[in-house]
Amino acid sequence: MPAEHPTAPPVRDPAGFAAFYQQQFDTVLGFVTRRVDSPHVAADLTADIFVAALEHAHTYDTRRGAPVAWLYGISRNVISAHFRGSAREQRAVARISGRRLLDDQDISAIEGRIDAARAARQMAAAHAALPDALREVLDLVALDGLTTREAAQALGITSTAARVRLHRARKALQATEQTRTDSREAVLEVTQ
Numbered sequence: 001m002p003a004e005h006p007t008a009p010p011v012r013d014p015a016g017f018a019a020f021y022q023q024q025f026d027t028v029l030g031f032v033t034r035r036v037d038s039p040h041v042a043a044d045l046t047a048d049i050f051v052a053a054l055e056h057a058h059t060y061d062t063r064r065g066a067p068v069a070w071l072y073g074i075s076r077n078v079i080s081a082h083f084r085g086s087a088r089e090q091r092a093v094a095r096i097s098g099r100r101l102l103d104d105q106d107i108s109a110i111e112g113r114i115d116a117a118r119a120a121r122q123m124a125a126a127h128a129a130l131p132d133a134l135r136e137v138l139d140l141v142a143l144d145g146l147t148t149r150e151a152a153q154a155l156g157i158t159s160t161a162a163r164v165r166l167h168r169a170r171k172a173l174q175a176t177e178q179t180r181t182d183s184r185e186a187v188l189e190v191t192q
Contacts (some may be wrong), residue, residue: 017054017057020053020067021050024067024068024071025046025050027068027071028046028049028050028071028075029042031072031075032045032046032049032075032079032152035079036082038078041082045075045078045079045082048078048082049071049074049157050076050080052074052077052078053071053074056074062078074114119180122176122180123173123176123177126172126173126176126177127173130169130172130173133165134168134169134172135164135169136165137151137152137154137155137162137169137172138165138166138169138173139165140154140155141166148162148163148166149162149164
């Protein structure tokens, strides 16, 4: 048999497989270039075919035909897999086509919203944790827009008691905010 058509690819001999590669390279490259139109894709696929051939050299059976036919079978499989992957990629691109992708400003805006929502949840939790007497005064003044005197009248307490409760409520919320700020700064220090 001529040297350019070995009877089987070497199984465990790297030097022998290198010779097989040299002998069959042009044949495989021709097979690939008849099916793709990009030189880069052709080079990549040819390399992939020989990697697959090396990985599966132990499966070659001389009774089933010449090594070149076996190599063409591997080539068909590798090229088919490539086209299936390309089709999946094109479908994915088509699904997002016309949709705006996120840029750095979008990501920053989303992160800002997440941080603001987190802060709002923490403040709501701190508000809910206030004793009823403090929360009632705070709500009447901060949410409903009453003066401290009007809040005191609505609650049936003195103006002094309303001012003390309002002060305590604000102080408790400020302490919660300070704790949150301290935690955020500690995280920033650790990550830097």
